[in-house]
Structures are given as C-alpha cells and as structure tokens.
Amino acid sequence: MPATPLIAYAHAGKSFNGGRVVAVDDVSLDVAEGEFLAIVGSSGSGKSTLLRLANRLIEADRGQIAVEGEDISRIDPILLRRRIGYVFQSGALFPHLTVAGNIGITPRLLGWPQAEISARVDELLDLVRLDRAQYRDRMPHELSGGQRQRVGVARALAAKPRIVLMDEPFGALDPLTRDALGDDYRTLHRELGLTTIMITHDMTEAILLADRVAVMRAGRLLALGTPAELSASTDTYVGELLHTPRRQAKRLGALLPRDGTA
Numbered sequence: 001m002p003a004t005p006l007i008a009y010a011h012a013g014k015s016f017n018g019g020r021v022v023a024v025d026d027v028s029l030d031v032a033e034g035e036f037l038a039i040v041g042s043s044g045s046g047k048s049t050l051l052r053l054a055n056r057l058i059e060a061d062r063g064q065i066a067v068e069g070e071d072i073s074r075i076d077p078i079l080l081r082r083r084i085g086y087v088f089q090s091g092a093l094f095p096h097l098t099v100a101g102n103i104g105i106t107p108r109l110l111g112w113p114q115a116e117i118s119a120r121v122d123e124l125l126d127l128v129r130l131d132r133a134q135y136r137d138r139m140p141h142e143l144s145g146g147q148r149q150r151v152g153v154a155r156a157l158a159a160k161p162r163i164v165l166m167d168e169p170f171g172a173l174d175p176l177t178r179d180a181l182g183d184d185y186r187t188l189h190r191e192l193g194l195t196t197i198m199i200t201h202d203m204t205e206a207i208l209l210a211d212r213v214a215v216m217r218a219g220r221l222l223a224l225g226t227p228a229e230l231s232a233s234t235d236t237y238v239g240e241l242l243h244t245p246r247r248q249a250k251r252l253g254a255l256l257p258r259d260g261t262a
C-alpha cells in the first residue's frame with residue numbers, strides 16, 4: 001500500500017471577489033513525504049493561493065486538503081501553522097526583534113523553556129551557516145538580503161516541522177547568493193527529511209532544486225512531473241517555460257569547457 005502523502009489537495013479551489021476571480025481551480029495534487037516540489041507559473045496563476053491553502057493562511061472554498069493524513073479544516077489554523085514551516089518572499093522578519101528573537105518566536109509561542117529555545121537558536125544558526133557570535137543579537141536591518149533569508153529559513157525550521165512551504169524564498173537575491181542558498185536549503189531538506197513545497201518563477205531554479213515541478217496556469221494545475229517528464233511534455237506552455245533553461249544549458253555547455261581548463 002502506498003504511503004499516505006504528507007500534503008494532499010483533492011479538488012481544491014478558491015475564488016475571490018464573490019467568485020469573479022478563480023485563483024485556484026479544482027487542483028488535485030499529492031506531495032509525498034520527503035519530496036521537494038516546486039510550483040512554477042506566471043504572475044497571477046494561483047501559486048501563492050495554492051500554497052497558502054495548505055496552512056490555512058487562505059481558506060479553501062472547494063475540495064479538501066489533508067496534511068499528514070488529517071483534514072486541515074478540522075485542525076485549528078494556529079496549531080496547523082505551528083506544525084508547518086513557512087518562508088516568506090522577503091524574509092518578512094519582525095523588525096523589532098533580534099535574529100535570535102525572530103528564530104525563537106514559534107518555540108516561545110509553544111512554551112518551550114528559555115534554555116531550550118536558546119540552544120535551538122544556536123543550532124539553527126549553525127544549520128543555516130550564520131556565525132552565532134556575529135549574528136545572534138543583530139537586528140534584521142543589519143543583515144544583507146541573503147542573511148535575512150537564512151534567518152527566515154531558520155525561523156521556519158525552529159519548531160522542527162516536517163513540512164516547509166516557501167513562497168519565492170530566494171527571488172529577490174542576486175544569482176550567486178540565490179544559488180548558494182538554494183543549494184544549502186536542498187541539503188537541509190535532505191538531511192532533515194523535510195517535505196518542501198517551494199514557489200519560484202524561475203524554471204531553472206525549479207529544475208535544479210525540485211524532485212517534481214507543478215506548472216500552474218490560470219488557477220489550474222497544467223502539468224506535474226519530474227524535470228525529465230516535463231521535458232517530454234507536448235504542451236506548448238510547458239515548452240515555452242523550458243525554452244530558456246534549455247537554451248542557457250546549450251549555450252553554457254558550448255561556452256564553458258567541461259573540465260574547467262581552457
């Protein structure tokens with residue numbers, strides 16, 4: 001018998017403005033334990049809405065969503081959110097709290113003893129590769145964009161969730177920082193046995209990081225598969241999305257010698 005998916009959308013839907021805007025339209029999607037799923041699609045295609053349905057930041061008005069086998073409509077939304085890590089686009093750190101205060105916020109809300117929170121903060125700073133002594137007491141405005149996102153990831157992992165949702169976590173960063181953070185997060189995902197859904201508008205990032213890629217268009221799940229499966233798709237839009245990574249791979253392959261020597 002196949003294992004229960006960690007996140008399961010069944011005919012999920014969400015409309016806004018009295019039904020005039022259908023943001024998510026009849027989406028069914030299972031995310032397996034340990035899977036890294038990327039959601040791609042153009043602006044307004046329903047990516048953020050779909051993601052936020054899973055932790056009830058947005059309430060579905062059709063279908064059913066289950067997390068760890070439980071129908072989320074029966075779970076208190078606050079308790080649900082404490083079980084699922086969430087990384088916002090720009091870090092969205094609390095500006096009046098230090099790095100340690102930001103990372104420790106969920107354990108504090110969960111009533112962990114102070115000594116345990118403090119030890120967890122240090123552990124997480126190590127995990128996201130920020131020097132404890134240097135960064136623990138800094139305020140968010142004293143960090144670079146990449147460092148803020150590292151703190152955002154640490155905060156999402158603080159209460160040891162099995163699931164992490166990420167809404168364009170590395171989108172606002174320069175390409176090198178973005179690449180490094182993506183790689184580091186992928187390692188954490190594997191080592192901690194996480195299940196991750198990440199929104200990105202960058203198909204290359206999706207292909208490089210994710211096990212499977214979900215393509216959204218006009219609220220619908222247009223395609224879903226491994227990069228190789230998507231590559232075999234005959235859909236015109238999927239083909240368009242793959243055009244840039246394909247062209248870049250070809251050009252880079254031609255421009256850069258394989259072994260790094262001229």
Ligand SMILES: Nc1ncnc2c1ncn2[C@@H]1O[C@H](COP(=O)(O)OP(=O)(O)OP(=O)(O)O)[C@@H](O)[C@H]1O
Pocket residue numbers: 016017021022023041042043044045046047048049050201
């Ligand atoms: N609170 C809201 N009220 C009304 N319409 C909304 C609301 N939130 C989203 N929408 C609409 O729902 C559709 C899907 O929005 P959503 O934010 O999910 O798209 P997205 O793919 O994440 O876009 P982006 O890449 O620009 O973040 C859009 O047409 C958007 O305008």
